[in-house]
Structures are given as structure tokens and as C-alpha cells.
Amino acid sequence: MRIQRALSLCILLLVLGASPLLAVDPNRSISQYAHSVWRIQDGVFMGTPSAIAQTTNGYLWIGTKAGLLRFDGVRFVPWTSPNGMPLPSLDIDSLLGARDGSLWIGTRDGLSHWINEHLINYASAMGVITSIVEDHDGTVWFTHLGALDGSGPLCHVTGTSTQCYGKTEGVPNFDFAESLDVDSLGNLWIGxxxxxxxxxxxxxxxxxxxxxxxxxxxxxxxxxxxxVDGSMWAGMALGGPGMGLQHFVKSVWKPFIAPELDGRNLEIETLFMDSHNALWVGTLKRGLYRIFGHRVDHFQVADGLSSNSVLRFWEDHEGNIWAVTSRGVDKFSNLQVATLSTREGLGTEEVDAVLAARDGTLWIGGAESLDALRDGKVTSIQAGKGLPGNQVTSLLEDHEGQLWVGIDSTLTVYRNGRFRWIKKPDGSPFGVIVGMAEDSDNNIWLETIGPPRTLIRIHDLKVQEQFPAPGMPAARQVAADPAGGIWLGTRNGDFVRHRNGHAEVIAFKHAQDSQVEHLLVKSDGSVQGATAFGLIGWKQGKTQTLTTRNGLPCNSIFSMIPDDAGALWLYTQCGLIEIENTEMQKWWEQPDSVLKLRVFDQFDGVQPGWAPFQKVARTPDGRLWFANGIVLQMIDPHHLYENVLPPPVHVEGVIVDRKSYLPQEGLRLPPLTRDFEIDYTALSFVIPQKVRFRYKLEGHDTDWQDVGTRRQAFYNDLHPGKYAFHVIACNNDGVWNEAGATLNFSIAPGWYQTNWFLAFCAASALLLVWGLYRLRLRQVASSISAQFDERLAERTRLARELHDTFLQTVQGSKMVADDALDAGSDEKRMRNALEKLSTWLAQAVDEGRAALQSLRVSTIEKNRLSESLQRATEDHHLPASMTVAFSVIGDARDLHPIVRDEVYRVGYEAIRNAAMHSRASRLEIDLRYANDLSLRVKDNGVGIDPSISDDGKTGHFGLQGMRERAARIRSKLSIMSSANAGTEVTLIVPGNIVYRKTRPTVFERLKAEALRLGGFSSIDDR
Known part of the structure; x- marks a missing residue:
């Protein structure tokens, strides 16, 4: 950042060594300068302003009776020492911006030095510091009043101390030592x-x-x-003989006396010599004067000055003149466009027409006056004093140099100081003449309002022809065609070419009543017209319109004129526009092209306005003059003031979450920064409103941000890290300071944005992924294991079925067959054996069918439990003596298919046992749908031996299988049996396991998954 500032300073110092073309032009009156004023009542000053200076970094410093202000052209910022050291007094009387970039501050109670961001205070016994200067060797000198130590009034700084001079060294002990300066020879002058x-x-x-x-x-x-000649101007606080403004030349006092001013009568507060050697005089009660040679300008409160008491002057690096008054600060700078009015000597307050004569005279017509501007002096022909009428309308200079003047409703020729009347054949008035032109045959053409509106041709001072409307389209402007004839700009926005008695209309697309305000016919045969809807043009039979689509800032054009270089100047509603000839040729070839323009606006002195008659003129010296209906405006394309100083750029402050930070190199900001603002500025005082900025935040922005005149950058999405903010700016003439200013800063990370936390998160993520992977492996393994368990359980059940029933029956059948074979000769015994074998085989078929039936029960059946149990009673061929009572209590509900199968198989086994072993006469089966599902199978048979009920029968797996199935579905199985009451098997299944919901909740899914992972893999709601 320091390197950037050093580069900016070097650029600034190099440019300052050039010719002071930026300074205010002494050939213009003060009233033609741009004047800006900041008054105490505007609220920008803490107290009455008293001193002004500029440091090499470009800032202006304003000393007041209540403190010090820093000014960048837009903002006044109260200054306080960052290190907390206060000034000896807030009442500031003098300031000096030294060549080393530091600021010297003279207060009511002593001297201070602000250098390298540090404040040094000198002994306060010196009293009021009235003036501070720096000599050619860089030594700082000052004068003071009321020293308590009795030191002389002149002092200089030596290191961290001061040395003063009094009578012993040849300096009188003045009661008042108010002023101090250094001449070109290095002499100190003390007033x-x-x-x-x-x-x-x-x-x-x-x-x-x-x-x-x-x-x-x-x-x-x-x-x-x-x-510059070694003499000295001296101003005194009192007026009178030998007082006021005096010029001390070769040891002789000479009062300044001019026709406009007797300097002896002035009560002077301050003097200043600017870079053009114009003397500025600040007075106690009469405002300010500027003296350049023998020319004297005066500016006071009536002209806009903030106060008639002027205390200090200063000329900044760009040549602007600053005046500190008792009620504010005023700035005077050059305007590209000068304005002439009655203040500059015009005789009319209504400038309606302007004409440049070939002899260099500028004729100005308006209400009650015809003025002539020659060699900077205005002469007027006033109504009643030589002007034969009141309102001057159109003006024309013919080929003989005669001036044709429309006055009221008449036409005159002015020559040799006399007006000659031109009359119509019938003696009637012409009407108001809105346009005049002379063609190549020396005919004078008039367009008059009438009534009726009429085009008139005059030759040899006599009216030759008249073309009244509507036969001739009503026009507003008349222009000669170099090829012969004339062109008319009509009231409806079209062109008319009139040649050899024939009128040809060239129409344009536009709104109604869009009249041609001004007409320009060029030597290449092209015709251009100024209208409210843009610049219309005709060339070689082609019509086109230049509007905002082509880059114009607005469409409403009052007048136009080419300069000596061929550039076209448009006087428009939004300013004065310059278009180079190459750009105009580009437009003729490409009507839709966007042109490069230069725009002068109100900041350049432009006061757009409409004039009813001759609107624009170019004098032989190349200056362009525009009438706006009130004043006359002028621009000199050959002498445009160019601000060649690239503006110094500074980063002024950083605001983070409403807390301010100094823009120090390597600034570290706290973590979790959200609202981020950087304030910056560029120090150009000519037209600070036209200073434009670009910035880029390296580490965030990919390209430069063009923000116009905005002086703040805002961010709200900055992450922790290092950044470099770079800002550049251009002045009012587009000269860029490419070095700009840079601020490097960093934002600390929050605890969760640190590297160790990110590493921890990364490790945690890896662990989580690994854990999920392992969990998934377990799930897959569990699923496979569950499938194997299901297959094993089914095989085990089938093995039990085959072992307990089918195989035993087959084994019995084999035994019967063997027995029959042993007695094969006994036919009767063989028959009995075969009958018994048939019975056993039928039983084996039934048992095999029953086993197959149990395998055929599908798990996709939703709610067929009651039907399946009832069918089981039918499949087992219950004894004829056994009656079955089957009941279903409650509304049937959808059951989980896997759980339903387990319930069914438990019930099936209980029914089969009752059918085969109970020898009961009654079997009761109850299926109850309640909060839980319960199944009860009860018989009144012989019961089960307790040892078998507890441990099962060796080689048989029925009871054991029932218990295993109940455990698998987390159900409660009870078997109660006695020899007198039979056997009762009860199975109770929890509702949250057996009942199936249409849309299970996340919690239920997680719970079901947990059950499955816990070993109950058959509970799967897929």
C-alpha cells in the first residue's frame, strides 16, 4: 500500500511540474468560473473556518475555530489524532502543507506537526500561531502573538524544538505579526x-x-x-492614504489605483498570488477582488460568495482557487463553457439570436437590444436609443457584409450605423421572421410567421416572390443549399428542398408537432436537422435518425454546429455534445452504430435552453456560441481545459459489522465477519461529482467492478482468508490513476472454519462412511443369514413333519408289508395285511398332502389367517366324535405376512396335535383381533404328560417348533394341560408386530430395522 501511495505521489509531483493549464483563466471574469460554496449553516463545519492548506497526498485541510477538518471534495471529516494526543487547542489559525507530505498546524496555544501518522506538539508558550511558511531549504518558519516567554515574533523549527528571533536579530517585537511570506530570493517578509x-x-x-x-x-x-519581479504586494487592515492595497516596488510604496478600484480604500484581510500571477485580494467587508494587469474583477455576497469577509486563499494542485470566509469556504475553477449575461455587459436579458460576422464581430439579438461583441467588449443598440423597435428576431450577414435584422414584425438592413427598412410591395408587415438565409444566387429568403406563414424571396432589397402556406409547407428554419436553392426545416419534422420553383418534401418517421429546431446543410450535400426526437439526416437520398440508441444521452436537440476540425457539436436538453467527424461518418455508413461522444453538462457550465431564432454561431477564431433564450454560452474547442492530473486514491476506512477499523497494511479482521464496507476516495477537486471508480477484491472478484461515482464497496459473503482490495479512479476528464490504492487484509476463521476443525470433520466423515459401510455389510450379512435361517427353519419344520407323521406312517406301511411277506402263503392274512397297508398308505398321502399344504401358504396373502386355520381343521380328518367350535372376535386387520405365517404354523401344529393325540370330543379355536392378536386352541382330551409338555418327546419336534416360532415373533406362548381338562394352547402376538400399517412412520421403520438387525430378520416390511 505504501508503494502504491508513493507511485501516486510521484505521478502527482511530476504533473505539478508542468505548465499550470489547470489554473483558473485570468482572462475570464470571476463570474464565469465554476463557483462552489460550503457554508457554516450547511452543517459541514464545526466552527468558523479560518485556514486552509493541501498536503502532497491530495487532501485539503480546513482549520476552524473548533477543530481540524479533512476534505476530499465530497466529504468533510473531523480529524483526530489516532494515537490519542490532542492538539494544543482546537482553535486553529494557520496551516501549512509541507513538501515532505506533513501538515503543520498553528493553533491559539501553539504549534503542532502531523507527520507519518504521528502528532508532535511544540511548546505552548508561543501563543497564537498566525502564519506558517516553508522556505526554499525546507525550513519551516512561523509568526506568533502573545508569547509568554517574551520570545521574538519570528521563529523556525529545529528538530523537535523551535528558535525565535527578536530585536537582537533585527526583527521588531510587533504587537501584531499577522503575515509571513517568502520571496523568490529566499527573503522572509514579515507584516x-x-x-x-x-x-x-x-x-x-x-x-x-x-x-x-x-x-x-x-x-x-x-x-x-x-x-514574480521581486516586488511585494502588501495589504493593510485599515483603509486610507498610504493604507489599503499597496505595491512595494524597489523600496517604494505605490498604491493600487484603477478605474474600477482605488485600492487605498480597501480593508484587507489577506492576499494571494496564483499561478497565473493574478492577485487575489480578500477584504474585511467587501468580498474579494482579483487583479490581473489592469483588469479588476469583484465578487461578493450578492454574486454568491459565502461572506464578504475573506480570511484566506489557497490554490490546490489542480489550479482551483479556494477562499475561506467568515461563513464558509468557496471554490473557483474553470468552466469549459463560459456564460455571458448582463453581468458581463450584455444589453439584453433575453438572448434569442446570435450571428458571427466575418470581421469577428458577434451580434447578439434579444429583447430591447442588439449587441455587438468585439475584442471582449460589448456595445449595445438599445430600444429607444437607436434600435427601431423592441424585439430583435432573426439575423443574417449577406455577401456584401450587410447585417439583416428582423425587428418585431419588420425587416431592416443595418449598415454604417443606420437601419434601412425593407418593405413588402403592399406595405404590409412581414410578420415575425423566424429564419433567414442567402442562396448561391444572392437571394435572401425569409420564413415568417405571418399570418399566414410565408416563405419570401428578396433580391436587390425588394420582395420578388411569396409562397404562403399551405401551398408551401410551414417551416421554422431556412438554410442555403451550396448546389443552389434552399432547404426548409418544417414544423412537422420534415425537410423541404426548394429549387427552381419546385418543392420536394423529404419525410421522416416521428411524432406529431416535432418541428425542426435548427437546420445544417453541409458542403458534401448532406442535411441535418435538430428535433425533439433526435438528429435527423438526409444524404444521397437516404434518411436516418441519430438518437439515444446511438449513444446520445437524450433526444431533444436545440441546435448544432461543426467546429473548425469538422466535429459536430449538439446543444441539447441534457448538455453540450461533441461528436468527432469520424464518428459521424461511421453513423452515415452504419445508422445503428453506437458512437463515441464527449458530453459537457451542468458541471462544465452548460445551461441548456431553447432560443426562438438564430441559435448558434462560430466566430473566425473557432469559438462556438449558443443562445439559450436567456444567456449566451461559449465554448472554445481549441482551448478546452484538460485536467491532466490523475487523482490520488486513498482507502479511508473499513467498517465491519458496524465497527470501524483504520485501513492499516495487513489488517486482521475478526472471524464470522458478515457486513463488510470499505470507504475510499479520489482527490480531484475540479468536478468531484465526475470522479469515477473501479475496484477489485482479489480473492473474491474475478474482474474489475465499475461502480461509477460510488465511494464505498460492500461485501457480505467473505470467507476466512487473505484479500487485497485494489481501487483506481479517474478525474473529470477521464485521466485514470492506474496505480490507485491497495489494502491487504485478512479475515480470521471461526472455530468451525479452522484447518484443525476441517481436518476433524474430514476424519469424522471418513469414520462415518466407514461405519456406514460396516453397518451395511452387517445388514447384508444379516439379511443373508436371515434367508439361510428361514430356509433352515423351513427345512427343520419339514423334517419334523416328515419325521413325526409321514415317515412314521411310511415306516408302519413297510412293517405291514414285511409282515405280509413273511406269511405269503396265508391268503387271508395277506388280504388283511394289504387292507391295512392301503389304510397306512392313505394316511401317508394325507400327511404328505398336509405337509405340502403348509408349504403352499403364501406370505403375500394379506388377511387369510382365519380361513387357513379353519381349513387346517378340515385337512386333518378330525375324528367323527370330535366337534369343532371356531370363532373370530373383533374386526379382521391386515397382518404382517411373515408374522401371520408363524402364527398359522403354531395354530396348525396345535390343531394337528389335538387331532392326533388328544382323543378329545370337542375342539375350540378362538382368534381375537384386539390391541394384540391372540390365538387359543383348546381341547377336552387326555392332556399332555408334563414331562413331554416341558421338554418334548424324544425324536419329536412339534412343541419345540411352536416355542421357537413364538420366540421368533416375540410372542407369548402358553401350553396348559391336565388329564381332566385337556390341553389349551394360547399364543399372544403384540399388535405393533403383527398388525401392518399402510404408511409406517420413520420411527416405526427404524424400530423394525432394529428388530431385524437384532435377529428377527423375518420381520421385514419390504
């Missing part, structure tokens, strides 16, 4: 209450003006301004 002293170490001369000889105890020489 006191009784004399003017020229002093060098070892040399002293005192000069007492006559008026100050008896002035002890009162203010004397209050202002000094060395001239």
Missing part, C-alpha cells in the same frame, strides 16, 4: 502592526508605510503576496 520587514539571518530591513507610523497596538500589514 507587522507598524512596518513591513524583509529579513534574512544577518540581514534586516524595515519599511513603514505612512499610514502605519502611528498604528501601534492595532493590526497593520495583514496580507503579503510576492510578485
Amino acid at each position: 507587522g502592526d507598524t512596518a513591513l520587514v524583509r529579513w534574512k539571518p544577518g540581514s534586516s530591513d524595515s519599511y513603514g508605510p505612512i499610514g502605519l507610523k502611528s498604528n501601534e497596538g492595532m493590526q497593520g500589514v495583514t496580507g503579503l503576496a510576492p510578485d
Whole structure:
């Protein structure tokens, strides 16, 4: 950042060494300068302004009676020392911006030095510091009043101390030492209450003006301004003989006396010599004067000055003049466009027509006056004093140099100081003449309002032809065609070419009543018209319109004129526009092209307005003049003021989450930064409103941000890290400071944005992924295991079925067959054996069918449990003596298919056991749908032996299988049996396991998954 500032400073110093073309032009009156004012009542000053200076970094400093302000052209910022050290006093009387970039501050109670962001205060016993200067060697000198230590009034700084000079060294002990300056030879000049002293170490001369000889105890020489010839201008606080404004030349006092001003009568507060050697005089009660040679300009409160009491002057790096008054600060700078009005000597307050004569005279017509501007002087022919009428309308200079003047409703020719009347054949008035032109045959053509509106041709001072409307389209403008004839700009926005008695209309697309305000016919045969809907043009039979689509800032055009270089100037509603000839040729070839323009607006002095008659003129010196109906405006394309100084750029502050930080290099900002603002500025004072900016935040922005005139950058999405903010700016003429300013800063990460936390998160994520992977492996393994368990359980059940029933029956059948074979000769015994074998085989078929039936029960059946159990009673061929009571209590509900199968198989086994072993006469089967599902199978048979009920029968797996199935579905199975009451098997299945929901909740899914992972893989709601 320091390197960037150093580069900016070098650029600034190099440019400052050039010719001071930026300074205010002394050939213009002060009223033609751009004048800006900041008054106390505007609220920008803490107290009355009293001093002004500029430091090499470009900032202006304003000293007030209540503190110090820093100014960038837009904002006044109260200054306070960052290190907390206060000034000796907030009442500031003098300031100096030294060549080393530091600021010297003279207060009511002593001297301070602001250098390298540090404040140094010197001994406060010196009293009021009235003036501070820097000599050619860089030594800082100052004058002071009311020293408590009795030191002399002139002092200089030596390191961290001061040394003062008094009578012993040839410096009178003035009661008032108000002013101090250095001439070109290095002499110090001290203005006191009784004399003017020229002093060098070892040399002293005192000069007492006559008026100050008896002035002890009162203010004397209050202002000094060395001239380039070695002489000295001195201003005194009192007026009168030998007082006021005096010029001290070769040891002789000479009062300044001019026709406009007797300098002896002025009460002077301050003097200043600008870079053009114009003397600025600040007075106590009469505003300011500027003296350049023998020309004197005066500017006071009536002209817009903030106060008639002017205390200080300053010329900044760009040549603007600043005046500090008792009620504010005023700035004077050049305007590209000068304005002439009655203040500059015009005789009319209504400029309606302007004409440039070939002899260099500019004729200005308006209400009650015809003015002639020659060599900077205005002469007027006033109504009743030589002007034969009141309103001057159109003007024309013919080939003989005669001036044709429309006055009221008449036409005259002005020559040799006399007006000659031109009359119509019938003696009737012409009407108001809105346009005049002379064609190549020396015919004078008039367009008059009438009534009726009429085109008139005059030759040899006589009316030859008249073409009234509507036969001839009503026109507003007339222009000669170099090829012969004339062109008319009509009231409906079209062109008419009139040649050899024939009128040809060239129409344009436009709104109604869009009249041609001005007409321009060029030597290449092209015709252009100024209208409210843009610039219309005709060339070689082609029509086209230049509008905002082509880059114009607005469409409403009042007038136009080419300059000596061929560039076209448009006087429009939104300013004065310059279009180079190459751009115009581009437009003729490509009607839709966007052109490069240069726009001068109100900041450049443009005051757009409509004039009813001749609107524009170009004098032989190349200057362009525009009438706006009120004043006359002028621009000189050959002498445009160019601001060649690239503006110094500074980053002024950083605001983060409403907390301010100094823009220090390597600034570290706290974590979790959200609202981020950077304030920056560029120090150009000519037209600060036209200073434009671009910035880029490296580390965030991919390209430059063009933000126009905005002086803040805003971000709300900055992440932790290092950034470099780079801002550049251009001045009012588009000269860029490419070095700009840079601020490097960093944003600390929050605890969760640190590298260790990110590493922890990464490790945690890896662990989580690994854990999920392992969990998934377990799930897959569990699923496979569950499938194997299901297959094993089914095989085990089938093995039990085959072992307990089918195989035993087959084994019995084999035994019967074997027995029959042993007695094969006994036919009767063989028959009985075969009958018994048939019975056993039928039983084996039934048992095999029953096993197959149990395998055929599908798990996709939704709610067929009651039907399946009832069918089981039928499949087992219950004894004829056994009755079955089957009941279903409650509304049937959808059951989980896997759980339903387990319930069915438990019930099936209980029914089969009752059918085969109970020898019961009654079997009761109850299926109850309640909060839980319960199944009860009860018989009144012989019961089950307790040992078998507890441990099962060796080689049989029926009871054991029932218990295993109940456990698998987390159900409660009870078997109660006695020899007298039979056997009762009860199975209770929890409702949250057996009942199936249409849309299970996330919790239920997780619970079901947990059950499955816990070993109950058959509970799967897929």
C-alpha cells in the first residue's frame, strides 16, 4: 500500500511540474468560473473556518475555530489524532502543507506537526500561531502573538524544538505579526502592526508605510503576496492614504489605483498570488477582488460568495482557487463553457439570436437590444436609443457584409450605423421572421410567421416572390443549399428542398408537432436537422435518425454546429455534445452504430435552453456560441481545459459489522465477519461529482467492478482468508490513476472454519462412511443369514413333519408289508395285511398332502389367517366324535405376512396335535383381533404328560417348533394341560408386530430395522 501511495505521489509531483493549464483563466471574469460554496449553516463545519492548506497526498485541510477538518471534495471529516494526543487547542489559525507530505498546524496555544501518522506538539508558550511558511531549504518558519516567554515574533523549527528571533536579530517585537511570506530570493517578509520587514539571518530591513507610523497596538500589514519581479504586494487592515492595497516596488510604496478600484480604500484581510500571477485580494467587508494587469474583477455576497469577509486563499494542485470566509469556504475553477449575461455587459436579458460576422464581430439579438461583441467588449443598440423597435428576431450577414435584422414584425438592413427598412410591395408587415438565409444566387429568403406563414424571396432589397402556406409547407428554419436553392426545416419534422420553383418534401418517421429546431446543410450535400426526437439526416437520398440508441444521452436537440476540425457539436436538453467527424461518418455508413461522444453538462457550465431564432454561431477564431433564450454560452474547442492530473486514491476506512477499523497494511479482521464496507476516495477537486471508480477484491472478484461515482464497496459473503482490495479512479476528464490504492487484509476463521476443525470433520466423515459401510455389510450379512435361517427353519419344520407323521406312517406301511411277506402263503392274512397297508398308505398321502399344504401358504396373502386355520381343521380328518367350535372376535386387520405365517404354523401344529393325540370330543379355536392378536386352541382330551409338555418327546419336534416360532415373533406362548381338562394352547402376538400399517412412520421403520438387525430378520416390511 505504501508503494502504491508513493507511485501516486510521484505521478502527482511530476504533473505539478508542468505548465499550470489547470489554473483558473485570468482572462475570464470571476463570474464565469465554476463557483462552489460550503457554508457554516450547511452543517459541514464545526466552527468558523479560518485556514486552509493541501498536503502532497491530495487532501485539503480546513482549520476552524473548533477543530481540524479533512476534505476530499465530497466529504468533510473531523480529524483526530489516532494515537490519542490532542492538539494544543482546537482553535486553529494557520496551516501549512509541507513538501515532505506533513501538515503543520498553528493553533491559539501553539504549534503542532502531523507527520507519518504521528502528532508532535511544540511548546505552548508561543501563543497564537498566525502564519506558517516553508522556505526554499525546507525550513519551516512561523509568526506568533502573545508569547509568554517574551520570545521574538519570528521563529523556525529545529528538530523537535523551535528558535525565535527578536530585536537582537533585527526583527521588531510587533504587537501584531499577522503575515509571513517568502520571496523568490529566499527573503522572509514579515507584516507587522507598524512596518513591513524583509529579513534574512544577518540581514534586516524595515519599511513603514505612512499610514502605519502611528498604528501601534492595532493590526497593520495583514496580507503579503510576492510578485514574480521581486516586488511585494502588501495589504493593510485599515483603509486610507498610504493604507489599503499597496505595491512595494524597489523600496517604494505605490498604491493600487484603477478605474474600477482605488485600492487605498480597501480593508484587507489577506492576499494571494496564483499561478497565473493574478492577485487575489480578500477584504474585511467587501468580498474579494482579483487583479490581473489592469483588469479588476469583484465578487461578493450578492454574486454568491459565502461572506464578504475573506480570511484566506489557497490554490490546490489542480489550479482551483479556494477562499475561506467568515461563513464558509468557496471554490473557483474553470468552466469549459463560459456564460455571458448582463453581468458581463450584455444589453439584453433575453438572448434569442446570435450571428458571427466575418470581421469577428458577434451580434447578439434579444429583447430591447442588439449587441455587438468585439475584442471582449460589448456595445449595445438599445430600444429607444437607436434600435427601431423592441424585439430583435432573426439575423443574417449577406455577401456584401450587410447585417439583416428582423425587428418585431419588420425587416431592416443595418449598415454604417443606420437601419434601412425593407418593405413588402403592399406595405404590409412581414410578420415575425423566424429564419433567414442567402442562396448561391444572392437571394435572401425569409420564413415568417405571418399570418399566414410565408416563405419570401428578396433580391436587390425588394420582395420578388411569396409562397404562403399551405401551398408551401410551414417551416421554422431556412438554410442555403451550396448546389443552389434552399432547404426548409418544417414544423412537422420534415425537410423541404426548394429549387427552381419546385418543392420536394423529404419525410421522416416521428411524432406529431416535432418541428425542426435548427437546420445544417453541409458542403458534401448532406442535411441535418435538430428535433425533439433526435438528429435527423438526409444524404444521397437516404434518411436516418441519430438518437439515444446511438449513444446520445437524450433526444431533444436545440441546435448544432461543426467546429473548425469538422466535429459536430449538439446543444441539447441534457448538455453540450461533441461528436468527432469520424464518428459521424461511421453513423452515415452504419445508422445503428453506437458512437463515441464527449458530453459537457451542468458541471462544465452548460445551461441548456431553447432560443426562438438564430441559435448558434462560430466566430473566425473557432469559438462556438449558443443562445439559450436567456444567456449566451461559449465554448472554445481549441482551448478546452484538460485536467491532466490523475487523482490520488486513498482507502479511508473499513467498517465491519458496524465497527470501524483504520485501513492499516495487513489488517486482521475478526472471524464470522458478515457486513463488510470499505470507504475510499479520489482527490480531484475540479468536478468531484465526475470522479469515477473501479475496484477489485482479489480473492473474491474475478474482474474489475465499475461502480461509477460510488465511494464505498460492500461485501457480505467473505470467507476466512487473505484479500487485497485494489481501487483506481479517474478525474473529470477521464485521466485514470492506474496505480490507485491497495489494502491487504485478512479475515480470521471461526472455530468451525479452522484447518484443525476441517481436518476433524474430514476424519469424522471418513469414520462415518466407514461405519456406514460396516453397518451395511452387517445388514447384508444379516439379511443373508436371515434367508439361510428361514430356509433352515423351513427345512427343520419339514423334517419334523416328515419325521413325526409321514415317515412314521411310511415306516408302519413297510412293517405291514414285511409282515405280509413273511406269511405269503396265508391268503387271508395277506388280504388283511394289504387292507391295512392301503389304510397306512392313505394316511401317508394325507400327511404328505398336509405337509405340502403348509408349504403352499403364501406370505403375500394379506388377511387369510382365519380361513387357513379353519381349513387346517378340515385337512386333518378330525375324528367323527370330535366337534369343532371356531370363532373370530373383533374386526379382521391386515397382518404382517411373515408374522401371520408363524402364527398359522403354531395354530396348525396345535390343531394337528389335538387331532392326533388328544382323543378329545370337542375342539375350540378362538382368534381375537384386539390391541394384540391372540390365538387359543383348546381341547377336552387326555392332556399332555408334563414331562413331554416341558421338554418334548424324544425324536419329536412339534412343541419345540411352536416355542421357537413364538420366540421368533416375540410372542407369548402358553401350553396348559391336565388329564381332566385337556390341553389349551394360547399364543399372544403384540399388535405393533403383527398388525401392518399402510404408511409406517420413520420411527416405526427404524424400530423394525432394529428388530431385524437384532435377529428377527423375518420381520421385514419390504
